[in-house]
Amino acid sequence: MAALTRPGRANGLAxxxxxxxxxxxxxxxxxxxxxxxxxxxxxxNVAANLRRQGIVAGLDFLGETAGFDISQSLIAxxxxxxxxxxxWVGLLNTLLVAVLGIVAATVIGFVIGxxxxxxxxxxxxxxxxxxxxxxxxxxxxxxxxxxxxxLQTLPSPRQSYVLPLGAYLNVRGLHLPAPVAQPGFWAVALxxxxxxxxxxxxxxxxxxxxxxxxxxxxxFWTGLAAIVVLPLLAFxxxxxxxxxxxxxxxxxxxxxxxxxxxxFWTGLAAIVVLPLLAFxxxxxxxxxxxxxxxxxxxxxxxxxxxxxxxxxxxxxIYTASxxxxxxxxxxxxxxxxxxxxxxxxxxxxGRTLRLVxxxxxxxxxxxxxxxxxxxxxxxxxxxxxxxxxxxxxxxAGTVLNQTNKHAVEVILxxxxxxxxxxxxxxxxxNWFNRRMALVxx
Amino acid sequence: MAATGTATTSPLPPRARGALLWLRENLFSSWGNxxxxxxxxxxxxxxxxxxxxxxxxxxxxxxxxGSACHAGGACWPFASAWFGxxxxxxxxxxxxxxxxxTYALALAGLxxxxxxxxxxxxxxxxxxxxxxxxxxxxxxxxxxxxLAHVPTDLWGGLLVTxxxxxxxxxxxxxxxxxLALGRRSAMPIVRWLSIGFIEVIxxxxxxxxxxxxxxxxxxxxxxxxTIDKLVRALIMVALFSAAYMAEVIRGGLQAIPRGQFEAxxxxxxxxxxxxxxxxxxxxxxxxxxxxxxxxxxxxxxxxLVLIIGIFDLLGIxxxxxxxxxxxxxSTPMTAYAVAGFIFWIFCFGMSRYxxxxxRRLEAGGERVVAKAAYE
Numbered sequence: 001m002a003a004l005t006r007p008g009r010a011n012g013l014a015x016x017x018x019x020x021x022x023x024x025x026x027x028x029x030x031x032x033x034x035x036x037x038x039x040x041x042x043x044x045n046v047a048a049n050l051r052r053q054g055i056v057a058g059l060d061f062l063g064e065t066a067g068f069d070i071s072q073s074l075i076a077x078x079x080x081x082x083x084x085x086x087x088w089v090g091l092l093n094t095l096l097v098a099v100l101g102i103v104a105a106t107v108i109g110f111v112i113g114x115x116x117x118x119x120x121x122x123x124x125x126x127x128x129x130x131x132x133x134x135x136x137x138x139x140x141x142x143x144x145x146x147x148x149x150x151l152q153t154l155p156s157p158r159q160s161y162v163l164p165l166g167a168y169l170n171v172r173g174l175h176l177p178a179p180v181a182q183p184g185f186w187a188v189a190l191x192x193x194x195x196x197x198x199x200x201x202x203x204x205x206x207x208x209x210x211x212x213x214x215x216x217x218x219x220f221w222t223g224l225a226a227i228v229v230l231p232l233l234a235f236x237x238x239x240x241x242x243x244x245x246x247x248x249x250x251x252x253x254x255x256x257x258x259x260x261x262x263x264f265w266t267g268l269a270a271i272v273v274l275p276l277l278a279f280x281x282x283x284x285x286x287x288x289x290x291x292x293x294x295x296x297x298x299x300x301x302x303x304x305x306x307x308x309x310x311x312x313x314x315x316x317i318y319t320a321s322x323x324x325x326x327x328x329x330x331x332x333x334x335x336x337x338x339x340x341x342x343x344x345x346x347x348x349x350g351r352t353l354r355l356v357x358x359x360x361x362x363x364x365x366x367x368x369x370x371x372x373x374x375x376x377x378x379x380x381x382x383x384x385x386x387x388x389x390x391x392x393x394x395x396a397g398t399v400l401n402q403t404n405k406h407a408v409e410v411i412l413x414x415x416x417x418x419x420x421x422x423x424x425x426x427x428x429x430n431w432f433n434r435r436m437a438l439v440x441x
Numbered sequence: 442m443a444a445t446g447t448a449t450t451s452p453l454p455p456r457a458r459g460a461l462l463w464l465r466e467n468l469f470s471s472w473g474n475x476x477x478x479x480x481x482x483x484x485x486x487x488x489x490x491x492x493x494x495x496x497x498x499x500x501x502x503x504x505x506x507g508s509a510c511h512a513g514g515a516c517w518p519f520a521s522a523w524f525g526x527x528x529x530x531x532x533x534x535x536x537x538x539x540x541x542x543t544y545a546l547a548l549a550g551l552x553x554x555x556x557x558x559x560x561x562x563x564x565x566x567x568x569x570x571x572x573x574x575x576x577x578x579x580x581x582x583x584x585x586x587x588l589a590h591v592p593t594d595l596w597g598g599l600l601v602t603x604x605x606x607x608x609x610x611x612x613x614x615x616x617x618x619x620l621a622l623g624r625r626s627a628m629p630i631v632r633w634l635s636i637g638f639i640e641v642i643x644x645x646x647x648x649x650x651x652x653x654x655x656x657x658x659x660x661x662x663x664x665x666x667t668i669d670k671l672v673r674a675l676i677m678v679a680l681f682s683a684a685y686m687a688e689v690i691r692g693g694l695q696a697i698p699r700g701q702f703e704a705x706x707x708x709x710x711x712x713x714x715x716x717x718x719x720x721x722x723x724x725x726x727x728x729x730x731x732x733x734x735x736x737x738x739x740x741x742x743x744x745l746v747l748i749i750g751i752f753d754l755l756g757i758x759x760x761x762x763x764x765x766x767x768x769x770x771s772t773p774m775t776a777y778a779v780a781g782f783i784f785w786i787f788c789f790g791m792s793r794y795x796x797x798x799x800r801r802l803e804a805g806g807e808r809v810v811a812k813a814a815y816e
Binding site for chain 2 (some may be wrong): 024027028031032035042045046048049050052118119120121122123126132133135136137138139140141144145148149152153378379381382384385392396400407408411415418419421422423426
């Protein structure tokens, strides 16, 4: 290209414009000029419009009293709190529904995705029907369906559905027993933390040992145990005997073979035994506060608002249909030769899955999965349509309506929050991709 | 032993063939599988009886208002009374032929475009992108050629859903190409502007963008300028989907082998010729499934405009479910079921169409960019 344009150079100024590098600069200056002009025009219009309405832009309004109530708040809030406080309440509510929704959508999505690959014809078809129905209906319609057509037609508190374990479901929401920490509960919490620390230490040690000796170690399961099994088993009295037995078994096994230290069980035992001992020593310092019908509504316990339930149902069912497709594609993306090679090496079915298929499928699954998580978080803004007090509803809704003069600031802050979340996600993605590329190389 | 050879190769028992064998292999191959099958059968039974009971057995078929609908099932007289609203919103009844004519004109372009065998695709596309929008605006809005003017706040229902989705996608298409080329440009300022726009739009929920349209856009413009509410939403939806479209097209551009770019350079083609004649025709073909995916996402997301007070299909359903004349416990469910059915038919049809295209392209040995990047 350069060779063709070069002869033009002789013709002075006109020829200069034919040189690609000159033209690039000219184009960019023109485009930058146009964008700068547009930006100036918009800013000038905004300034003129604000001046005409007598508005002084700024964030001072965040310190003013909000004067409205919010139906659900994770931090102390009353109608005497400030707009700034209302912002945090909304943000935390958004994060709450996002985290709960992500957990639920992941569980449903993986189950459906694996079911779609089931050798059972009926199960595979059923999972396929779920995906086709859930992803081809607008999320907002699903939210209205759950909220207006299902949850709003539930009976009044006096005719509540009685659920197991002292829970009640009615038009006002789902009432659950609330765990209440008694004095001395800190000991259990401390023991839990200690158990977690032990598990993490074991994990690091196992990694180093594998790097040094090449011996594999079920670090993934140790981690899973630390996260999932830990809170569950911590309160099971029967677990104590089990954990101690495992502990002795592990010691004897180590003494006999000397080679393969079963640190998984050590970690598990540490997690289970420590909190249990602390729990018993402190005299079972955890009581449950049960919801009770008083007058026209339930008092006590935890109440999940119908808005929250509808939003969770809608978000997780909708997003799960996309996650299911991602999981399915990820598993199908691992070539059949990998499974066959693993079987030829004599690995069991479980080990084939764990050591060969899952690590490779994860590489395919995790990037689109992360973007689904981000989508779910962004979609949680539909809360505004059914009245769940999330960031958009509280801040870009109520606060904006009350402080109409500060619409620009409110919208920009709201967008800024979501942009930050998405930036953090892409940073994680870049880190993850780099890590995966290293493993491959 | 040779004499007994025929006896040892006796045929399989007859009952292990056909449907029975299929059942045993696919549904009852093991204990676990049998349990799963029974569970699935139970789920299907539950779903079918619930839906059938609600839609047929317990449904109300006759009635003049909501008081008739207390059987617990669907309230069908409500659905038929509101059907016109679901389709056209408050568009005046004597003028509704104009909407139907617009649909017919759209189909006249879409059907030849979507059937792979029909020739003359560039001309059909030109008709759809240049002639049809003008005709549609004249027909729908009126005010010229003796057609009565119908202001956009009377538009509603499926009409608005289709108007927003198709305008959004038609405007997003050229804009997306520009942004995708900009993102891959060698000029840093162009590249960074494109990246900035795409990532900011993709990082925020559509609803904040729509809020921006309803509260901030008036501030951005000089005092005397006023923009129709529907047009404001259209602009924002178009900008929003352009960012997603750009990412789909970028995927297509990345799938074009380097040799194609180099060959174009070697022939001495200018940048515009290289892109317009060599790269884009190949890249866009690869991205058709992804674009259909983006369109499905956009079609579903048009329902968000109800939050800023525009009555699309879901907006009408939402309003109808609270209509005083038809107030009954089963009205909301009926309204959402009708709207959901229409949405589902469109989305499912389009997703099947995109899968068909994908298979065709793959059969032709192409690397398809199916990722819609927009859900």
